[in-house]
Amino acid sequence: MSITTTQSTGGVTVATVEGQLIVANRQELKQAIQEALDGGARRFVLDFSDTAYIDSSGLGALVSINKRVREVGGELRLAALNEDLRSLFTLTKLDTLFAIAESANEALAGF
Amino acid sequence: MTGFAARRLPAVSAGDERFQLELPTNLARVGEAVEAVIDCCRVHGPLDGRARFRLRTVAAEAIANAMCYGNRNDPTRQVIVAVEVGFERIRITVTDEGDGFDPARVRDMADFTEAECHEATSGRGLFMIRRLAEQVGFNERGNAIWMTLPRH
Numbered sequence: 446m447s448i449t450t451t452q453s454t455g456g457v458t459v460a461t462v463e464g465q466l467i468v469a470n471r472q473e474l475k476q477a478i479q480e481a482l483d484g485g486a487r488r489f490v491l492d493f494s495d496t497a498y499i500d501s502s503g504l505g506a507l508v509s510i511n512k513r514v515r516e517v518g519g520e521l522r523l524a525a526l527n528e529d530l531r532s533l534f535t536l537t538k539l540d541t542l543f544a545i546a547e548s549a550n551e552a553l554a555g556f
Numbered sequence: 557m558t559g560f561a562a563r564r565l566p567a568v569s570a571g572d573e574r575f576q577l578e579l580p581t582n583l584a585r586v587g588e589a590v591e592a593v594i595d596c597c598r599v600h601g602p603l604d605g606r607a608r609f610r611l612r613t614v615a616a617e618a619i620a621n622a623m624c625y626g627n628r629n630d631p632t633r634q635v636i637v638a639v640e641v642g643f644e645r646i647r648i649t650v651t652d653e654g655d656g657f658d659p660a661r662v663r664d665m666a667d668f669t670e671a672e673c674h675e676a677t678s679g680r681g682l683f684m685i686r687r688l689a690e691q692v693g694f695n696e697r698g699n700a701i702w703m704t705l706p707r708h
Binding site: 465467502537538541 | 583606676
């Protein structure tokens with residue numbers, strides 16, 4: 446499994462993406478978030494501290510996940526994107542869609 | 557280690573090394589294919605982090621587009637990746653077995669409003685290639701894309 450989800454003490458679901466978020470595993474992340482939504486979770490942090498790379502389909506998956514979370518009144522935050530990945534978000538104007546924190550702890554503290 | 561090994565072709569001239577990868581259409585193996593491309597590009601020594609990131613992005617997007625839109629995920633069709641590595645520049649050509657497309661008809665994401673960017677769940681691949689590669693071109697049929705990047 447390249448996607449791991451855990452519950453923070455504050456009840457926020459934290460999903461970590463190990464290695465890459467690409468066409469091969471984006472569905473796994475979408476499914477993990479959907480299962481958490483079905484289980485009643487509404488607040489999410491996606492922790493990219495172990496993620497070296499995100500491709501365009503991974504970015505598309507994040508847009509799609511964000512829509513689903515918002516549709517049910519939830520909130521999604523991204524955390525710990527490396528400098529290269531951050532530049533992709535800026536390039537594709539997604540830096541203005543997502544709340545992006547320096548670390549998972551910073552993202553959690555903001556909830 | 558990757559699952560794909562590139563075939564080394566005779567160099568055109570001193571320092572211009574050439575490689576070719578023949579990939580089955582399988583989106584699950586794009587990551588492996590990209591690592592094989594990066595291995596080829598180290599023939600003249602290591603790449604710096606930024607160059608590696610640009611290379612990884614353009615190669616991944618072009619190969620995934622070729623498999624998905626060109627070969628329509630048909631596992632019997634191949635994607636051919638040609639890699640030319642000079643001392644200063646890398647050129648990658650990705651060819652699929654599809655009918656080709658007209659790149660001029662693909663709306664550039666630079667023309668998207670911010671709201672459209674926030675809504676789109678696809679369509680970023682070619683835009684990312686155009687922004688991160690030095691030069692981008694297509695063959696007449698539209699089933700091959702070539703991209704150049706600096707090695708440094």
